[in-house]
């Protein structure tokens with residue numbers, strides 16, 4: 456390595472080159488030099504190194520611009536993998552993605568609702584190991600696990616700062632403990648931030664700056680600014696489920712009053728359905744039941760099938776979420792909101808149309824540019840997929856080659 460051009464062989468330089476190849480899907484060495492600002496000699500050396508380690512492959516030739524057509528490069532999708540885990544009160548989703556972020560395996564099972572962490576973690580670890588085995592993925596090629604769950608959380612320490620789903624989870628070091636059980640690095644992240652980032656990394660959204668509303672058993676938000684998740688001071692920002700929509704509203708567990716989640720979230724919709732004339736009974740709902748998302752799905756399914764009473768409740772939830780979307784678009788001057796998470800999946804068409812109408816009617820910057828609301832390409836799996844691609848981003852940005 457004594458003759459390395461400046462920058463070649465350094466982990467960060469490799470990360471820049473890998474990320475450019477990933478984003479372009481296929482790209483020539485010359486184009487890599489142009490886009491990175493690195494010299495052609497540096498690019499040649501870094502690409503050689505990446506090819507020697509099987510991370511990048513040549514895939515034929517591009518169009519000629521006068522001379523010899525350039526050789527095109529792309530990532531070798533099978534070179535590395537990442538695991539994404541969504542831990543929710545009512546559901547857990549595990550995905551394995553390849554180096555390009557493509558999902559190669561998935562499993563889902565009932566959540567950790569009332570399970571203590573010491574029982575939940577071995578279960579999660581055994582499911583991760585089983586999924587890697589089924590997919591035939593060699594553990595040596597797994598960069599790590601992205602664990603997406605609700606907040607607040609101490610992301611750097613991998614510790615939860617919430618009493619949900621039970622008091623035993625408060626200050627529980629979920630990431631280090633899961634890492635110890637699995638023998639793989641584990642990154643903790645906010646489910647909504649992970650879902651938001653996944654859309655960008657998978658190339659599903661065109662703008663590099665946009666917002667994401669995430670709804671599972673609770674409501675969260677994420678904003679991506681110029682291709683990076685907006686982190687704020689502690690990665691607990693854009694907590695859009697906990698903005699006040701009724702200043703005289705009741706106290707929320709978060710410490711605030713009249714929070715959006717208390718009016719628009721799955722639990723609120725179930726409560727309203729119980730209060731509506733016969734709807735709760737008709738759909739067999741139990742407001743004290745543990746499976747909040749399962750019960751919410753029944754209301755959303757009825758609404759999508761045209762049940763007028765159920766539709767009114769989902770539309771009311773959607774209008775409140777529209778207020779959240781308007782808050783996001785006006786604060787950050789966004790032109791795109793992505794709806795992600797399992798609780799948007801069933802009645803997605805109703806939520807999308809109502810929320811889009813609200814942002815188009817009420818956002819401060821609406822006369823300056825068009826406003827759009829779209830549903831996530833990863834749907835219910837958005838946070839798990841996002842967790843996995845956050846691992847890819849983090850590991851590839853500073854890749855050590857053995």
Ligand SMILES: [Zn+2]
Pocket residue numbers: 696697698707708709710711712714716
């Ligand atoms: Zn709150």
